[in-house]
Amino acid sequence: MNSTILGLAAVLVIGLVALPVLAATADVDIRGGEYIPASLTVEGNTTVTWMNYDEVSHTVTSAGGVFDSGPIEQDETFNYTFADTGTYPYGCTLNASTQRTPMQGVVIAVPEGTMVEENGNETGEEEPARMTLADLVAGDENLTSFADAVGKAGLAQTVLNAGGPYTVFAPDDAAFEALDNETLTALLNDTEMLDTLLMNHVVRGNYTVEDLMEEANVTNETVLEALTGDSLNVSVADGNLTVENATIVASDLAADNGIVHIIDVVLVPPDLLPLENVTAENETVVENVTAEGPEEERVIP
Structure with missing residues (x-):
């Protein structure tokens, strides 16, 4: 009897081992x-x-x-x-x-x-509510324009909610106000362009101001890679920490999945054409059409 039971157990073990991993x-x-x-x-x-x-x-x-x-x-x-x-x-x-x-x-x-899971609960034990980067941005009174842009973009909001850890260089409201109205309107109406712009302000990892200062002082300048794949140059000038042409005006705002530093300039990726340039080119074409006549219209894209 014992030998029979052992034989059955061996068969079961072999069968379980042979099952493919899904x-x-x-x-x-x-x-x-x-x-x-x-x-x-x-x-x-x-x-x-x-x-x-x-x-x-x-x-x-x-x-x-x-x-x-x-x-x-x-x-x-x-x-x-x-x-x-x-x-x-x-x-x-x-x-x-x-x-x-x-x-x-x-x-x-x-x-x-x-x-x-679909009901919103994690598959393991329930954990206390988390303050995500998206939550932090949405609750900061100096980042209302950035928060609105994140909400309209879609992908950026998902990244800040679920990904991480990240360091976010978030432009303040004054930085967005410095953009001309046509540029800002076009960005808010083009979610792909807006996502590209926003993810150019996000890098992988937690970088406090102390971390950035230390790295910049050792090498004179440190380079971080944004989620777009573009480089962000961080340096120290007159005791102030700068990211590209922006200065960090508030720092080390901590969320569960990263850190936010507030900056005073919107960081536009190099391959994202400024809207004012596009407008200027279009105006030039219209003038040429008026001056040259119908023949010029054929070269308009």
């Missing part, structure tokens, strides 16, 4: 020049598959160079497994010449076992 998967559709969903939160070690349903080619290219699909043709797919937790903004490089910013998406990989 890997976590998630899908993103590429339709109409958009990633659907544009924001995706997954647990670590999840394989995400992008499927292109458009007739034109697209790419899935991460801002930090972590992954790059190359051209994906219609009905083709691209897979990537997110082994490490973190936030991975990505976009399509093929339509960058026809749009002011490429298609944008973001994958946020959280530790395994921490995904939120």
